Amino acid sequence: MGLTEYQAGSTFPGRIGRTVGESDPAWPRPNRAVPGAPNVVYIVLDDTGYGQFGCYGSPINTPNLDRLAQNGLLYTNMHTTALCSPSRSCMLTGRNHHSNGMACITEGSTGFPGSNGAIPFENGFLSEMLLPHGYATYCVGKWHLTPAEQVSAAGPYDRWPLGRGFERYYGFLGGDTHQYYPDLVFDNHQIEPPKTPEEGYHLTEDLADRAINFIADLKQVAPDKPFFLYFATGANHAPHQAPPQWAEKYRGMFDDGWDAYRERVFARQKELGIVAQDALLSPHDPDVQQWDELSADEHRLYARMMEVFAGFFEHTDHQIGRLLDYLDSTGQLDNTLIMVISDNGASAEGGPYGSVNENKFFNNVPDDLEQNLAAIDELGGPKHFNHYPWGWTFAGNTPFRRWKRETYRGGVADGFIAHWPAGITAKGEIRHQYGHVVDMVPTVLEALGVDPPTAVRGVTQSPIEGVSLAHTFNDADAPTKHHTQYFEMFAHRSLYHDGWRAVCPFPGTSFAEAGVSFGELELTAEQLRELDATGWELYHVDVDPAETNDLAEQERPRLIEMIALWYTEAGRYNVLPLDSRGTVRFADPRPQVSPARETYVYHPGTQVVPENVAVKVLNRAHTITAEVVLNDTDEGVVICHGSNIGGYTLYVQGGKLHYVHNYVGAQEFHLASEEVIGAGKRTLAYEFEPTAEPDIRNGKGTPGHARLSVDGTVVAEADFPVTIPLSIGIGGGLVVGRNAGSPITRMYTSPYTFTGTVEKVIISVAAPQPHDEAEVKRAEGRIAMARQ
Incomplete structure (x- = not known):
């Protein structure tokens, strides 16, 4: 006897009696694709x-x-x-x-x-459109469509791939990642490669x-x-x-x-x-x-x-x-x-010159030709972000x-x-x-x-x-059925219409000709009026695909119509207001899942905390306090944040307590206790006290006095002449009990999992050091733009 099926939500076509023998069943029809659907x-x-x-x-x-x-x-x-x-x-x-x-x-x-x-x-996704038609839906690889503040384990998850119609996901949520040590997510949780x-x-x-x-x-x-x-x-x-x-x-x-x-x-x-x-x-x-x-x-x-x-x-x-x-x-x-x-x-x-370590660029630390040439035989490998x-x-x-x-x-x-x-x-x-x-x-x-x-x-x-x-x-x-298409990115505008393109470059046709770099100039209403009057170019791309012959003067009536059409399209699709702040806009305040605070508590066995929601320790006094239980042979990472191109790590090795500050992959500042820690329940701490202001414009974070202590007794101290000024770097995040991703220091290999027990780690931070806020905003913008 065949099954009777009916469309879910419609009237039940079977018969319901007092007993099963007096009744006829019918089933809601499953979502099935049309036979032969591609x-x-x-x-x-x-x-x-x-x-x-x-x-x-x-x-x-x-x-x-x-x-x-x-x-x-x-x-x-x-x-x-x-x-x-x-x-x-x-x-x-x-x-x-x-x-x-x-x-x-x-x-x-x-x-x-x-x-x-x-x-x-x-605005439904294609995945959401195809699910009711019997399709399985899979997303593999780069996502970068979730608000940056929502990509941590705190969610919300409704704009992750599984929240937008994909049944399975494997990849990375951000704009880029290390090809050898990627930030991987499987469905809604992080995993290691x-x-x-x-x-x-x-x-x-x-x-x-x-x-x-x-x-x-x-x-x-x-x-x-x-x-x-x-x-x-x-x-x-x-x-x-x-x-x-x-x-x-x-x-x-x-x-x-x-x-x-x-x-x-x-x-x-x-x-x-x-x-x-x-x-x-x-x-x-x-x-x-x-x-x-x-x-x-x-x-x-x-x-x-x-x-x-x-x-x-x-x-x-x-x-x-x-x-x-x-x-x-x-x-x-x-x-x-x-x-x-x-x-x-x-x-x-x-x-203009390329880079073998983008984290130097992010932190205003100049690359030099000699250093880059020294890396030439290792380009493409895990050591360099080239x-x-x-x-x-x-x-x-x-x-x-x-x-x-x-x-x-x-x-x-x-x-x-x-x-x-x-x-x-x-x-x-x-x-x-x-x-x-x-x-x-x-x-x-x-x-x-x-x-x-x-x-x-x-x-x-x-x-x-x-x-x-x-x-x-x-x-x-x-x-062609697509007759008109607007374009806008950081106030750089253009419009295609039936074989013609009108282009209004901003800040200019090139950085050299404009005299400014990307994102340095905020478009004002007065500048916009001037641009609309004199800044548009016109190309007949059906015959001049590479936009080599500007016809703005010869075809002025056509250009005026296309400028007006651009504004019509802008109104239709929510393009305004124009925002040229290619770097500064990245520092604008945005709604956060959790506001910044002075004390952060982290635990082992948890997911990596992404850079954008982790505690900010750069250019400020801070203390890292770890409650651990260990024996004489235990070793490994207690807490770390970053990767081989920048970050810090607190770890136990050879029975001693160690701390390394990796300054943008260029230099490691190492602090270690002279005596072994000893077995038992121990409080391990690292303290940093700034001793001068940072020089962010020249790639130098605040210098400071660093101390290691065990159970409140100082066991090592030193002065660090410079620290990371702006960005710990791409990949790595903050994690307790292991070094996820590439090793932060050359003194161990990842993951260097701690073999003792970390009960918890508390990081306390003071107010950040005074600094050039405009330079910080520009740098944060460069970092975000490079990760798109």
Whole structure:
């Protein structure tokens, strides 16, 4: 006898009598997908420029992405928002980034509807839309869509992946992470990586393993159930890290520099039909050094930085290939709609000279060429947080102007590939129709035959703001349906409309020409009026894709109409107010789960406390007091905060009490007791008393007098000449009883778990030292921006 099913919420169609024998059962119908419904996979790369994909003309070897293009479609006219979190919010909701409250990354949120960093629940995620249609939903990799104040174990969890329609999650919640010692979250809790770097661990490989496992778990039980996988690598965001053999493939390939790279890639783009034969390459950027004017040592270092990046990208492509091979070997590849996208153009966070340790940059500690050259053979390994200089950023966005964070096409034009053999008959073709990441959700919904929901979990939904690209799948000549698109990022504005782009750069067309650095100038009402009168440029991008010929004077009536249209779109999508404070805005006060206090209590066996909610000990008097029980042979970390590029650690080794302050990876200040601690219940303490004011502008935190004590008796003391001025660094967090992540000191290896018992650790802090508040805000902004 067959089952009777009915739609949940409708009238029960069975019969209910006094006994089971007198009754007829019926069951609420489970959510099932339409037979033959395709799987959906987003592959989201980070900070990858248009001219860095192999299939877009780059010499970087990306065979797996290339094969998706060769068996699918390569789009030449796809766009993002110029920044990480805003773009990701668009591709998952189908709404514009200001509609999502995501004008910036969440660390730069402000108290306005278009910028508060909290994606409204009326803007449902694709995961939430597909669940009622019988899809399994998985998120693997980078998230960066939760307000920064809500990513600790204190939650709330409603804007974590599992709160936005994903059934399983494995990855990292922030903007970036160490590739060898990542900050990992599994579903709603932190975990440690399954292996060490010495055992061959790398994050991208781990993410591919986990994605494959999630799918295998599903298919062995329900082989016909489709899935949506959001696969977002940490690559190619800094730190550029990959096993050395991958970079070695590129030895010598970039010795002729970034201008030669641009010429080669541009010529190849013409051969491939990505740009027209008569298209022009954008000129050399004023902010980029002339390769021929650099020293031999600079050539050697900068070329190596690019070799490491190329190896990083090819390594990432290889892991993507493992996922594709799994889908192919299990017969799923043909009926999987795969979309590949980067979240913005190539990144300029490395600065004009690049860096081998971004934490120095964050703390105003200058890199020098000699120190960087000393690290050249270890770049790409776990010791360094390396990022290439602006020249390679500009080259990575060939043929376009500028880069990430700016709304010239170098910041917003991105590679995009669609692959679905069961639904796209065209193979290896190019599509030139205009698109934007808001179009990805409606494209998927049309391909699946699914209507946008009117409500998600009882919340009435806002209209989808993108348009579908599905009509272009099998028709190269299909008309563009996306006619108008605004752009705004840190008051840098532009508008696309029917083949034209109006651009209003701020603070100028380059930092050199503007005379200021990013985020140093706050846009005033008077400056805005002047910009609207004289600051807009106009490009006919249908014939001038690289924005080389400004037609603002010749086409003045058209430009005036487009400026007016930009303001219309700004009003529609909550773009205003314009906020150019690229660094200072990150120090704005925001609602906190728990306010700052003078006493913090931490316990062993708990999750790592993220940097943004951990106690702040820099530039202030503080005391760390640990209650422990140990015997004569116990050792390990009592409490630590940071990583190998900066932080502090209190530990027991050789029966003695030790403390190390790691000054931005450049120097370690070590304090140790002369006598052994002795077995029993002990109170271990570290005290720091500042002796002068910090010199934050020059990268020097407050000097001070440091003391170690056991049961109230001082056992060691010393003067520290300098401490970390601003940021303990990326990764590591604060944790009791072990060193999660990379080791803070060279005197032990992670995790160096304490073999005794830590009962609790109390950290008491006094008021911070006087300092240059404006410089602190600028530095905090640089840190947040580099992590996007």
